[in-house]
Amino acid sequence: MESLIAGLASFAHLDFVVWMVAGVIVGLIFGIIPGIGGMTALALFLPFTFVLPPEQSLPFMMAVMSCSNNGGSVTAILVGTPGVPTSAATVLDGFEMTKKGQGGRALGAMLTASAAGGVASVVLALGMVFLVLPMVMAITSADMVFIVLVGLAFIATLARGSMRKSLISAGLGLLISFIGYQPVSGVYRLVFNFSYLIDGVPMIPVALGVFAMPGLIALAARGGSIATMGNVVTRMSDVWQGAKDVLRHWWLWLRSMVIGYIIGVIPGIGAEVAIWVCYGQAKQSSKYPEKFGTGVVEGVIAPESAGNGKEGGATLTTFALGLPGSAVMALILGGLMMAGIQPGPAMINEHMPLTFSLLLVVAAANLVATGLLLVAAPHVARIANIPSRFLAPLLLTTMVFGTYVSRGEILDIVTLLVFGALGIVMSKMGYNLPVMFIGYVLGPMFEHYLFMSLRMAGPLFFLRPISLVLIFLFIAILSYGPASKVAKHWFKRGVKPA
Amino acid sequence: MKISPGSYVLMVIMAVALVFVGFSLRMEYFSSKMLPLVFGSVVFLLAAFELSVELRRPARTANNGTEDDTSTAVQAEVGVRSYLIFGAWALGLVLGILLFGLAIAPPVFVLTYMKTHGVRWLAAIIFAAITAGLIYGVMDMLLGIELYRGLLFQ
Numbered sequence: 181m182e183s184l185i186a187g188l189a190s191f192a193h194l195d196f197v198v199w200m201v202a203g204v205i206v207g208l209i210f211g212i213i214p215g216i217g218g219m220t221a222l223a224l225f226l227p228f229t230f231v232l233p234p235e236q237s238l239p240f241m242m243a244v245m246s247c248s249n250n251g252g253s254v255t256a257i258l259v260g261t262p263g264v265p266t267s268a269a270t271v272l273d274g275f276e277m278t279k280k281g282q283g284g285r286a287l288g289a290m291l292t293a294s295a296a297g298g299v300a301s302v303v304l305a306l307g308m309v310f311l312v313l314p315m316v317m318a319i320t321s322a323d324m325v326f327i328v329l330v331g332l333a334f335i336a337t338l339a340r341g342s343m344r345k346s347l348i349s350a351g352l353g354l355l356i357s358f359i360g361y362q363p364v365s366g367v368y369r370l371v372f373n374f375s376y377l378i379d380g381v382p383m384i385p386v387a388l389g390v391f392a393m394p395g396l397i398a399l400a401a402r403g404g405s406i407a408t409m410g411n412v413v414t415r416m417s418d419v420w421q422g423a424k425d426v427l428r429h430w431w432l433w434l435r436s437m438v439i440g441y442i443i444g445v446i447p448g449i450g451a452e453v454a455i456w457v458c459y460g461q462a463k464q465s466s467k468y469p470e471k472f473g474t475g476v477v478e479g480v481i482a483p484e485s486a487g488n489g490k491e492g493g494a495t496l497t498t499f500a501l502g503l504p505g506s507a508v509m510a511l512i513l514g515g516l517m518m519a520g521i522q523p524g525p526a527m528i529n530e531h532m533p534l535t536f537s538l539l540l541v542v543a544a545a546n547l548v549a550t551g552l553l554l555v556a557a558p559h560v561a562r563i564a565n566i567p568s569r570f571l572a573p574l575l576l577t578t579m580v581f582g583t584y585v586s587r588g589e590i591l592d593i594v595t596l597l598v599f600g601a602l603g604i605v606m607s608k609m610g611y612n613l614p615v616m617f618i619g620y621v622l623g624p625m626f627e628h629y630l631f632m633s634l635r636m637a638g639p640l641f642f643l644r645p646i647s648l649v650l651i652f653l654f655i656a657i658l659s660y661g662p663a664s665k666v667a668k669h670w671f672k673r674g675v676k677p678a
Numbered sequence: 679m680k681i682s683p684g685s686y687v688l689m690v691i692m693a694v695a696l697v698f699v700g701f702s703l704r705m706e707y708f709s710s711k712m713l714p715l716v717f718g719s720v721v722f723l724l725a726a727f728e729l730s731v732e733l734r735r736p737a738r739t740a741n742n743g744t745e746d747d748t749s750t751a752v753q754a755e756v757g758v759r760s761y762l763i764f765g766a767w768a769l770g771l772v773l774g775i776l777l778f779g780l781a782i783a784p785p786v787f788v789l790t791y792m793k794t795h796g797v798r799w800l801a802a803i804i805f806a807a808i809t810a811g812l813i814y815g816v817m818d819m820l821l822g823i824e825l826y827r828g829l830l831f832q
Contacts, residue, residue, distance in 0.1 A: 344728050348691060351721035355698050358714045365710040370701055397768075401760030403795075569795035570805070576768060577784045577809055581817065584780065590826045597772050604761065609687045627713055 184306070187536025190235070191544070199236040200541055203243025204548045210244070211251025213571070217264040218248025222511040223392040224578055226518075227384045227586035234519035241515045242495075242538050243545035245508055249451075249487050250294055250549045254557050257286045257480070266451040266487045269459040273472065273479025280475050284415050287557050288422020289480045291550045296426065297437045297485040298546030301492030302539050304441055309528070309535065312500050316525045322633040322641045324502075324524065326650035328626045331447045331503040333657040336615050343661050346612040353619025354626070356381050364631045376591050383514050384586040386620060388579050389599025390613050391507060396579070397604060400572035419554060425477045432462055436482045440489030445497050447505035451490050458486035491542050499535050500528050502625060507614030510621050517621075524625070681733070688729040695722035767791060779828030780817075785810040 190196050210221035221244050229237040252263030257274035270290065277286040319327070336346035359370045360380030371377040426433055436458040443454040462482035463472040472479050494505050495512075502524030504510040516523050521531055528535060583596045607613055633641040642651060698718035705711040767787075774783030789806035793799065817823045 342728075344724055348721055348724050348728065351717050351724065352691065352694070354717045355695070355714065355721065358698075358717075362710050365707040367705065367707060367710040369705065369710055369714065370698065393768075397761055397764050400764040400767075401757065403760070569792060569797055572764070573767075573788045573791040574805070574809070576771065577788060580771065580775065580784065581780075581813070584826065585817065585823055588823060590776065593772050593775060597768060600768065601765065604765075605687065609684050630713075631709055 183532035184536050186533035187540055190239075190533075190537035191540070193235065196235055196239050196537075199232075200239040200243045200545060201548055203240035204247045204545050204552065206240075207244040207247030207545070208251035208254075208549055208552065211248035211253075211263045212255050213263060213566070217252065217395070218245055219508050219511065220392045220395055220575075221248060222508060222515075223387045224575075224582050226387055226511060226515055227582040229515045229518045230586045234521065237515060238519060238534075238538060239541045241512055242541040243548075245512060246298060246488075246491055246542045246545040247549040250291070250546070250553060253290050253294065253484060253487075254287070254553060257290060258283055258557070266455055266483075268452070269455045269483035270480055272459070273474070273476050276473070276475030277477070277480070282418065282475065284418025285422040285425070285477065286480050287553070288419035289425045289477045290422070290484045291419075291553055291557075292423040292426040293433055293436075293481045293484040294488040295546045295550040296433065297440065298488035298491055299543040300434075300437050301441045301444070301489045302543040303492075304438075305492035305496040305539055306536065308496055309500070309532075309539075312496070313528060316500055316528050319525050319646065320633075320644070321629040322637065322644055323646045323650065324629040325626065325633055326642070326647050326654060327501055327503065328622050328629070330650050330654045330657065331501070332615070332619060332622065333654050334447050335505065335618060336612065337657055337661060341610050341612060345610050346615050349606070349612040349616040350619040353616035353621075354623045356386070356616075357620045357623025358627070362627070364627070376589070381620075382587060382589070382592055382595065383518070383621070385583050385592045385595035386599050387511060387514060387617065388583055389596045389601075390603040390617055391511070392575075392579055393596070393600030394603045394607050394613075396572060396575050397600070399568050399575075403568055422477065422480075426481055429478055429481050432465075432478055433481055433485045436462065436485035437489035440486030441493040443486075444490030444493030444495075444505065447497055447503045451487055451506070454486040454490045455483035458482040488546060492539065495539060495542060499523055499538070500525070502527070502622075504618055504621070507617060510614065510618045514621055522625075682735075685729055685732045688725050688732060691725045692722055692729070695719070695725060775826065775828070777828050777830050779831055780825045781810070781813060782828070784813065 206221055206225065207218055211218055222241060225241065225244065229241070232240075248264055249266050252267035253270050253274070255261050255263040256267035256270040258278055260271055260275035260278075262268045262271050274286045274290065277283060332350045333347075336350045337343050357380070360377055361368050368378060439458050439461070440451075440454040443457070444451070459472075459479065459482050462478050463469045466472065466476075466478055468476070494509055498504050498509045498513055502513070502522070504513045513523050516527070521527060521534065579596065580593055583592045584590065586592065603613055606616070642648065695718045698714045699722065702711040702714035702718060705714075771783060771787045774787060777783075778786075785806040788809045789802050792802035792805060797805075813825065818825060
């Protein structure tokens with residue numbers, strides 16, 4: 181309880197609140213621009229975690245992460261183009277409502293459902309911290325080895341596309357992380373006498389190249405304006421009606437939020453699954469399922485509750501286990517590590533007030549974003565009208581600055597270009613870039629825990645109940661896909677006659 | 679047998695994995711070689727298996743010369759060309775920074791990119807000036823970061 185109060189006390193510091201609000205504004209703006217989103221914003225601003233103190237950089241990043249969904253939903257409703265992938269389901273009914281002159285009502289429902297969803301999921305996560313704490317304290321370095329492996333396997337197998345390509349991506353990320361100085365042996369690995377690689381491949385150009393560059397190049401290659409928005413008039417009375425709709429459909433909101441939270445806790449499933457699962461269950465449980473897709477408010481409430489409901493769960497998994505479930509969380513994890521905070525059991529044990537304050541930022545940022553959008557949503561959505569010939573060069577130069585600012589090393593800009601090219605080629609060929617980045621981020625942690633376990637308990641360090649369960653889970657996750665294919669094949673062949 | 683672009687990517691991945699395996703075998707300490715060796719081997723085997731699947735995949739049916747096939751191919755080519763063009767711009771910016779430094783290359787890049795994409799002179803100059811202002815205002819004055827001068831001005 182003292183830690184919770186200490187976490188709340190962070191909000192008494194002006195710079196903490198100012199940077200949180202700045203993160204809200206940046207998250208909203210980047211979320212509104214289709215093809216850019218919170219991931220690009222986080223990658224772009226990650227370098228500044230080097231120069232800003234943690235009490236400024238961390239609330240900023242958490243706020244960007246929390247609010248980019250809200251910005252993306254504004255364009256989904258008013259323009260018919262989702263600003264972020266997690267707003268895709270909102271387009272189906274949200275934009276139809278705008279066409280029917282109910283854009284204000286859709287906005288009100290979206291803002292209320294997502295704000296309430298974000299706040300409620302944080303309350304759930306805060307409660308779960310106390311439940312999770314005994315489990316976290318029982319985890320040893322040996323268990324962490326297998327938690328990382330299970331997490332990577334989960335993320336690789338649940339991700340979209342080919343499982344083999346996702347596993348290859350995870351493996352490549354791990355291999356990249358092994359370049360440079362290894363503390364255990366004191367050896368420089370695979371640096372090829374190149375002093376630039378002594379500290380390993382730097383995180384900022386990798387993050388920017390892999391996440392921000394492909395989206396930027398696609399934006400520039402598309403050309404023209406991303407979206408066009410005519411004059412959309414929204415009345416406050418319509419917005420309040422939308423808010424009341426959420427109260428009327430409170431059971432839909434609650435179950436969508438809980439589903440989103442549970443999906444957020446499990447690494448690798450991703451927010452897109454949460455929103456579509458909740459949209460589907462809202463349609464199935466509705467008295468008028470045939471009306472979904474024609475502009476019903478339930479089609480906005482369900483995905484928006486889920487989209488923000490997952491934030492609390494995903495944040496708790498990242499903080500408590502050090503396992504980022506998505507690319508966005510991997511960037512948050514990177515930001516924490518650059519601030520000198522090791523996510524995982526150590527963060528819960530040693531930085532509990534910080535854990536609470538960052539969880540509370542998710543809730544507070546949602547509320548601030550709702551307040552801002554209530555006033556300015558139709559005007560802010562016009563950002564989506566900006567032609568790419570203005571955005572592309574400005575974003576590219578910002579990326580280059582951000583890369584240089586992190587270490588003052590000019591070759592980082594070349595690394596940015598290399599990983600940008602790699603990111604584009606790999607994404608076009610169906611490889612999973614978030615999984616690769618997560619492997620790259622978790623590699624040093626995995627190696628550290630592995631050699632610590634070997635030193636403390638020898639080669640049989642895994643002979644512990646938790647570790648054995650995790651090993652079983654790891655094998656089960658990897659073999660589920662091939663085993664189910666073999667089983668299907670046998671069922672199709674049928675039993676041979678005697 | 680036509681080799682798809684995905685197959686070439688897999689061959690590159692296999693080569694990279696082999697480099698990791700090869701160099702890790704030469705390392706002196708077990709603790710330094712273990713993980714690159716293990717994961718390099720795993721990546722190599724996975725990529726080899728994926729390559730065998732890719733090569734055995736039946737080739738796409740021959741182009742019957744329908745309009746749809748042609749337009750799809752044209753769209754794909756246009757897509758690749760647009761990517762390469764912007765990639766060339768990005769490369770030009772990086773080379774410009776390496777040669778002329780951070781103070782000169784980005785504003786010039788912003789100006790020339792916008793102008794060649796149809797933005798009016800005044801708007802392009804204003805954005806270039808804003809870029810230069812942000813470089814000095816944020817990087818130099820606010821963050822106190824020494825700007826890279828470029829190979830020609832060092």
